[in-house]
Amino acid sequence: MNISENIRIAIYSIRTNLLRSLLTMLGIIIGVSAVIAIITLGTGGRDYIINMIRDTSQNAVSITVNTRRAGVEDYITKEDIDAIKKLDSVEYISPVVINVGSARAPASDASSVAIVISGTADLPRTANMPVENGSFFSEEQYNSNSPVATISKLGATMLFGNEAPIGEYVEVTLNNSTVRFRIIGVVDLQSMGGMAGDSGSMFDMAAMGGGDDVEGIAVLAIPSSVTDIMTGNDGRYDTCYLTAVDERMLDTAGEAAKNTLYSRHQNYNPDKEIYMVVKMASLIDILDAVISIFTTFIASVSAISLIVGGIGVMNIMLVSVTERTREIGIRKALGARTGTIMFQFLTESVILCAIGGVIGMILGSMGAKMVAMYLNVPIGVKLSTVLLGVGFSSAIGIFFGIYPARRAAKMHPIEALRRE
Numbered sequence: 204m205n206i207s208e209n210i211r212i213a214i215y216s217i218r219t220n221l222l223r224s225l226l227t228m229l230g231i232i233i234g235v236s237a238v239i240a241i242i243t244l245g246t247g248g249r250d251y252i253i254n255m256i257r258d259t260s261q262n263a264v265s266i267t268v269n270t271r272r273a274g275v276e277d278y279i280t281k282e283d284i285d286a287i288k289k290l291d292s293v294e295y296i297s298p299v300v301i302n303v304g305s306a307r308a309p310a311s312d313a314s315s316v317a318i319v320i321s322g323t324a325d326l327p328r329t330a331n332m333p334v335e336n337g338s339f340f341s342e343e344q345y346n347s348n349s350p351v352a353t354i355s356k357l358g359a360t361m362l363f364g365n366e367a368p369i370g371e372y373v374e375v376t377l378n379n380s381t382v383r384f385r386i387i388g389v390v391d392l393q394s395m396g397g398m399a400g401d402s403g404s405m406f407d408m409a410a411m412g413g414g415d416d417v418e419g420i421a422v423l424a425i426p427s428s429v430t431d432i433m434t435g436n437d438g439r440y441d442t443c444y445l446t447a448v449d450e451r452m453l454d455t456a457g458e459a460a461k462n463t464l465y466s467r468h469q470n471y472n473p474d475k476e477i478y479m480v481v482k483m484a485s486l487i488d489i490l491d492a493v494i495s496i497f498t499t500f501i502a503s504v505s506a507i508s509l510i511v512g513g514i515g516v517m518n519i520m521l522v523s524v525t526e527r528t529r530e531i532g533i534r535k536a537l538g539a540r541t542g543t544i545m546f547q548f549l550t551e552s553v554i555l556c557a558i559g560g561v562i563g564m565i566l567g568s569m570g571a572k573m574v575a576m577y578l579n580v581p582i583g584v585k586l587s588t589v590l591l592g593v594g595f596s597s598a599i600g601i602f603f604g605i606y607p608a609r610r611a612a613k614m615h616p617i618e619a620l621r622r623e
Contacts, residue, residue, distance in 0.1 A: 206550070209546060209550040213555075216523065217555060224519075227516055227519045228555060228556070230508055230514075230515050230559075231509060231559030231560060231563060232512075233512070234508035234563065234596070235563025235595070236562075236563040237502075237506075237508060238502050239564055239567030239568060239589065240568075240571040241498065241502045242498060243571040243582060244582065245494065245501070246582075246588070247583065248580055248582070251581065263331075263444055264444070264456060264457040265443070265481045266279070266457070267441060267479045268477060269478070270441060272477055276468065280439055283463070283467055284297070284298060286463055287443075292447055292452045293445050293448070293456050293460060295325035295445060295446045296325055297322035297324075297328075297329045297444060299322055299330065299440075299442050300321040300436075300440060300442075302377050302430065303318060303319070304376045307373065307376075308363055308368075309372060310371060319375060319422075319424075320424045321430035323427060324340060324341055324344075326339070326424060327390070333390060334389070337367075337388030338388045339390075340352075340353070340424075348426065348428045349429070350384045351385050353386070354368070354373070354421060354422070356390075358420070358423065369386060370385065371386045373386060380433040457480040506595070510599075513599040513602065513603035514603065516599070516604065519555075520548060520552050520607035524548065524610055524611040528614065544608075544611050549601065549604045551604075552601070552604025553604060556596045559596060560597060564592050568584045572584075
């Protein structure tokens with residue numbers, strides 16, 4: 204018997220017992236759809252996050268104070284930042300201070316939770332905050348403690364009803380201190396990567412339960428000199444970001460900046476590990492490995508349902524062999540070989556699992572795309588993922604179909620014909 208004849212008989216058998224076949228395929232469908240959805244979302248999300256970090260901070264180095272070992276005198280000061288900026292390998296440097304407060308637009312009386320990001324005039328370069336409308340605050344405005352701010356597009360829409368409220372005023376409250384700021388620019392926080400995230404996602408979650416009059420979150424960038432006055436900070440920072448004049452000098456710039464800090468604070472920390480330097484690009488490989496391992500682990504757990512589905516296939520194939528015992532006896536009496544009988548039932552098992560795999564592939568792909576649309580993350584189903592799901596389901600059909608097929612093939616024709 205040729206392959207096409209085996210396929211025809213297998214499809215006829217599946218159609219004859221359609222409901223039973225669908226219930227048998229259910230485990231395969233669930234397993235394949237879960238694996239494809241998880242792998243697609245995992246790899247798509249990984250690529251999205253890594254590309255975002257790579258695009259936004261490939262040429263950046265962070266310097267963080269080890270707060271568990273540092274004393275007050277060890278924190279980074281404005282004078283330290285000025286000294287580091289004079290290094291030949293450093294192009295831009297800015298402290299990064301993030302505070303949570305509230306914002307209110309007097310003109311519209313709209314209010315929201317405010318995430319306030321503060322730094323020097325170099326902040327848009329070190330944090331990659333591209334200005335879409337207006338401008339960022341200047342060095343002169345930073346030095347003169349000017350109450351000016353750039354605002355996120357979402358915050359501008361919430362507070363002012365448009366995405367370009369240049370010249371409008373917003374009252375920002377931090378630590379019970381309220382200052383009236385003039386909006387001079389609008390930034391696209393979608394490009395900030397790991398620094399501040401998307402003001403429409405992560406920060407919106409932080410605003411939940413903030414009060415009936417709070418509708419969302421506005422992210423503002425203001426001079427840290429003004430933030431220090433509002434919060435009572437004495438001009439000491441625990442984190443700063445710098446960029447090198449050339450990407451190949453990142454390590455040099457980071458080490459030079461760290462040595463400068465140790466040199467300037469040598470009376471306080473001669474032997475302590477106070478300052479930690481991290482090249483942002485080095486985090487990409489770590490993040491890639493972590494997400495890949497996590498995705499593989501979750502997909503492996505989901506694949507357990509494929510094993511359960513395979514056991515169901517084996518059970519139904521044993522039932523099918525029992526139901527068709529007389530047919531097997533007639534075929535063997537007419538000269539059908541053992542291998543022919545075995546291949547016939549194995550073909551039916553593989554087709555059963557393959558159909559379940561295709562249905563699972565469709566459902567898994569659709570589910571992944573729906574989740575991606577909800578999260579607003581661009582992902583695509585890779586061909587390798589589809590082939591993995593369908594191929595694995597077919598392998599399940601072969602593995603769990605061998606025993607029923609061998610049992611059918613090993614039947615003695617006389618005993619098979621005697622059985623009712």
